[in-house]
Amino acid sequence: MKSWLTEQGFTVVGESPGGTGIYAKATVGQIEQSLGVHMVKVTKQGITYTAAQNAPNLPISVGAPVYAIIGLQPFRHAYKHMARKLVHGNRVTLDRHGLPSPNIANSPPYLVAEVLHAYNVGALGVTGAVQTIAILIDTFPNDH
Numbered sequence: 001m002k003s004w005l006t007e008q009g010f011t012v013v014g015e016s017p018g019g020t021g022i023y024a025k026a027t028v029g030q031i032e033q034s035l036g037v038h039m040v041k042v043t044k045q046g047i048t049y050t051a052a053q054n055a056p057n058l059p060i061s062v063g064a065p066v067y068a069i070i071g072l073q074p075f076r077h078a079y080k081h082m083a084r085k086l087v088h089g090n091r092v093t094l095d096r097h098g099l100p101s102p103n104i105a106n107s108p109p110y111l112v113a114e115v116l117h118a119y120n121v122g123a124l125g126v127t128g129a130v131q132t133i134a135i136l137i138d139t140f141p142n143d144h
Helices: 002-007 028-035 110-119
Strands: 011-015 024-025 037-046 047-052
Touching: 002 011, 002 024, 028 037, 028 047
Parallel strands: none
Antiparallel strands: 011 024, 037 047
16 A cells, blocks of 8 residues: 555555554645546635545455545544533432432433343343443433
8 A cells, every 4th residue: 555655646644553554745736647546626614625525445455454444534533522411310229239210311320231222232142241231322322
C-alpha cells in the first residue's frame, strides 16, 4: 500500500505500530485522481474544510486489505453523547443476599439475566461472570 501511495504522488508521513495504519498526505488534485473522490468546500461552525463529497475507491489489487480510509472529511469529529441521569431508580430494594430487585421501570441499568431474557437467549448458560456486555445505541431509548 505504501508503494502504491508513493506512485500516486502521496507522501507517506507515518505508520501506526504494527503496520495497521499508514498516514499520508497529497494535494487535493492527487487525492481526487487517485481515490476517485470529488473534493468540495464544507463550512461547519464557521470553519471551512476541504472534504470528500463521495466515498473513495481503490483498485482491488491494493484495496482488498484496506478496512478504512480516514481523514477525507475532517469536519467530522467523534464526541461523547450526553448522558441522561436517572432521577428515580428502577430497583426497589436489595434482596437478602444484597442483589438488586427486579427491574420495575424497564429502564437501565439492566442485569445480565434481563438482557438475556430481552434477546431470548437465556438458555445459553451465560452468567455474565468475567464478561462485558454492552449495547451501544446512538440515541436514548424510547420509553414507550
